[in-house]
Amino acid sequence: MTRESLWQALRRRLVRDPGPEFDRKFWARFEKEQGGAREPREVWRIFSGRRGFLRAFAGWGASAAAAGLAWLMFRPSSEPPGEAELLADSEALGEELEMLEALDDMEDLADLSDEDWELLIEDDWSEG
Amino acid sequence: MPAFRRIYDAFKGPIMAYVRGTIGRDAVAEELTQDVFLKAYAARDGFRGDSKLSTWLWSIARNAALDHLRKRGELPLIPDLESGATAQDALADEGPSAETALVDAADQRGLQDCIDRLAPAQREALMLRSVAELPLAEIASQTGASESAVKSLLFRAREALAKCLRAKEAP
Incomplete structure (x- = not known):
């Protein structure tokens, strides 16, 4: 026996992918009516109200500060590090920061409300 | 994938079904469905995130269907029951x-x-x-x-x- 409600059953029966011909017509019409013109988005709109972005940025800043402080405190004092060593440290630090940033982002995204999600994706509408 | 394409892909089926169901058997259902997405794209800067994106899209779809019904003289006014x-x-x-x-x-x-x-x-x-x-x-x-x-x-x-x-x- 089905566990669906009537509404779910109706949706399953009625919703169909319109098909490739529909897509072709739509995108042809889209190109014709919208052309190639894309309004550049204002920078403030990309970042304003982005709780996720601000929190990720704050997390990234804190991680960077902590990592920098640790490096200053524990760096070898007997002799200056070689260029290769500095480069390796820098790359490792960069990777770590990227990972921390990604984790911060993911943590933020998990907390996002529908509205926040929509704000986040809103800025690439203009990419068509 | 750009957001608009994702939104189009996610909603084209449901919006087509809604338009077709609301206006009844009508050859313009396909065109009206396309209108909905074009209107949404054109009005994208007006979307402030005050409501859910889906709510905003459905209101555009509803208006498109009602405009069409109004032209046919069949506006479905929901009575107070x-x-x-x-x-x-x-x-x-x-x-x-x-x-x-x-x-x-x-x-x-x-x-x-x-x-x-x-x-x-x-x-x-x-x-x-x-x-x-x-x-x-x-x-x-x-x-x-x-x-x-x-x-x-x-x-x-x-x-x-x-x-x-x-x-x-x-x-």
């Missing part, structure tokens, strides 16, 4: 039922035909509840009707649909 709100209303939103089995058993043409036969206001409420998956409060907000009016409409739509499907099932 407060007095009709009874214990039956609970049935308007319940789980699996005999009607579910009827919908499953119907062939596509028969199902569409029965939906087309519903009163316009019932059809609209049915589409907003089933295809758009809007909660009662949201349907009430979009249509300007009270929640009990929407419940009554859904109950009546459900009854009429079942009656039509049963008649088609009968030998």
Whole structure:
């Protein structure tokens, strides 16, 4: 026996992918009516109200500060590090920061409300 | 993938079904569905995130369908059916039922035909509840009707649909 409600059953029966011909017509019409013109988005709109972005940025800043402080405190004092060593440290630090940033982002995204999600994706509408 | 394409891919099927269901059998359903996405794209800067994206899209779809019905002189004004709100209303939103089995058993043409036969206001409420998956409060907000009016409409739509499907099932 089905566990669906009537509404779910109706949706399953009625919703169909319109098909490739529909897509072709739509995108042809889209190109014709919208052309190639894309309004550049204002920078403030990309970042304003982005709780996720601000929190990720704050997390990234804190991680960077902590990592920098640790490096200053524990760096070898007997002799200056070689260029290769500095480069390796820098790359490792960069990777770590990227990972921390990604984790911060993911943590933020998990907390996002529908509205926040929509704000986040809103800025690439203009990419068509 | 750009957001607009993702939104188009996610909503094209439901919006087409909603438009087709709301305006009835009409050759312009496809064109109206495309209009919805073009209007949404054109109005994208007006979307401030005050409501859910889906709510905003459904309101554009609803306006497109209503504009078309208005041109045909068939605007489905949802009547205030407060007095009709009874214990039956609970049935308007319940789980699996005999009607579910009827919908499953119907062939596509028969199902569409029965939906087309519903009163316009019932059809609209049915589409907003089933295809758009809007909660009662949201349907009430979009249509300007009270929640009990929407419940009554859904109950009546459900009854009429079942009656039509049963008649088609009968030998």
